Amino acid sequence: MARRSAVALLHEPSREPSRDEAEIPSAALRLAEALLFGAPAPLSAAALAARLPPGSDVEALMAELARFYAPRGIGLVRVAGAYAFRTAPDLAPALRGEAPEPRKLSRAALETLAIVAYHQPVTRAEIEEIRGVSTSKGSLDLLLETGWVRLRGRRRTPGRPVTYGTTPAFLDHFGLDAVADLPGLDELKGLGLIEGRLPAGFRVPQPSDDPALRADEDPLPEADDAGPA
Amino acid sequence: MARRSAVALLHEPSREPSRDEAEIPSAALRLAEALLFGAPAPLSAAALAARLPPGSDVEALMAELARFYAPRGIGLVRVAGAYAFRTAPDLAPALRGEAPEPRKLSRAALETLAIVAYHQPVTRAEIEEIRGVSTSKGSLDLLLETGWVRLRGRRRTPGRPVTYGTTPAFLDHFGLDAVADLPGLDELKGLGLIEGRLPAGFRVPQPSDDPALRADEDPLPEADDAGPA
């Protein structure tokens, strides 16, 4: 059945006999190889046997694979009674030093970030009003830590709350030229992200991250985070 | 100092000469193999070169790896301009086993995806014009969510509509090295259905996912993963 696939293998299996003839792997061996490669965790002999053609000698296949891969950059190892491919241990120093996996933002943090982007300059109370829940200080702290959100200034209202805005790093990360390029209401609708009847007067603001302070913003004291004012 | 690791290789590399002598891989080849195996995403030639010993011929190493793996259960493929190991396509039925088929794209979504791929950069109005229906909202949203389609920029026409294009993940998913490798693209071009005289002042250029914006596009997103400028 296996229809001839269009995937572009760099080198199609050559069907002519070659000096490697003796090495052409059996169907069971190829499948075992693919299963071990594709498994998210080491596979036990029983798990392998369940997916291989009936009557396959798992031990023999594993021994053959191990021998075949022995000189190579990846090898077959047996861990906790199961089999897995691993990079060869002697390559570890050359392989280490990978950057850690990027951390995904929580939904709360992502929503908070989106509000800061669209509604900046915005205070924490305003973010909470839009989200309808109190924003944990953690979300904002995390966003400050990402370097995508910054303290802009203080709103000239009682309590003088801090205003938040986005940074150039935010634009970089999300591939935006300017926050003004964030889609407006019509485009959000066009994308199918906002559907249904909206109340009259529902607006999506035209965002701006102009660093110049607004008329109702005061500058932050120079020393806001550098010791006593 | 490659300290001897505790991982037990099933079969230690034998140091005696054997009939496989000719196949003993070079250090660079072993490292390239391990890098490709360990990478969470396809590696570009540049990314490989940065981790391989200076002066390594990446193209030659890749060709050698491709040849070596051609008959096996996993193979080297070139997708989105980068290299990755993938299971051999003919093993798909045996590998899928009883796992449910991944979610199928609706016909509308698939058509929308094809239009974006072949006509990119393309606006929503142009997609609707080609399909002759005005309901591609959910489709576009779904395609953005899959990560195969991205916002590219804005067309420099009245209303400044957002332009859409495909992503490297699209190429990876469909096993393509570049959009120029889209199936049937030559035929479509030959029939004048991609370029050429089109009705109603319609301008559909040759598809390209080149992150560089067209003359009639204004920046919105550059490549989603573009680094800091």
Next chain:
Amino acid sequence: MAQPVAFDEGAPDAEAEPAFTVDVDGFEGPLDLLLALARRQKVDLARISILALVEQYLAFIEEARRLRLELAADYLVMAAWLAYLKSRLLLPEPPRGPEPAADDLVGALALRLRRLGAIRAAAAMLEGRARLGRDVFARGAVPGLDTAPGRGAAAETRPGPGPFAGTIHDLLAAYAGQRRRGARAPVSLAPRAVWSVVEARAALERMIGPRDDWTALDVYLAPYLADPGRRATVRASALSAILELAREGRVALRQERPFARISVRGLEG
């Protein structure tokens, strides 16, 4: 999984007739219907007879109306346009007119049909490719092989501190989602802040010393009157509390005339 795409036709109850089946339900708009009709001519799309196609379309629409099927407006718009095109094709070409030539209209329609047909074919070719996650698999990504719980890939890669990830789609979806929720949220009134009599009494007892001379009550209340929204509750509760203190002989009160300011003096007590 819900069908993510809404079809814009609304005629689910098409009656099937053996000879001539009218069923708009399977079509995605008039262009799709035209393409299907064109395919029935069983010739290369480049050589279809547009006139025959127009007549088939109009007959289809006529039949649908006879059966009282509800047709989406764009089918009727297309029908009107095709009827106009038919008249242009049948009548001799006017010597010169502001409208484009009938041949150009035919060419444009044929091209649109061919283009849609080509995209259909391209979509089918894409669909048929060996696809990642369906036909080929990346390392660790074959489904149904997670046989050793607790030792999955997640357990082996430690999520450490590092850079943060997020896509523009995540961002837009998060924003749109919450604005949409917010737009539908019921109106709720914030509870009014009230300064209770108990709070007022405690504050006044703290402030008014036994030897204080006559002092305007508002002076004591000044810190509480700063917030305009609370002035009424502060005044009312303070008056109740101070009257109670006067009744207990803790303070003396003085007011020169109605609505004049009230002065307070602490009494030894």
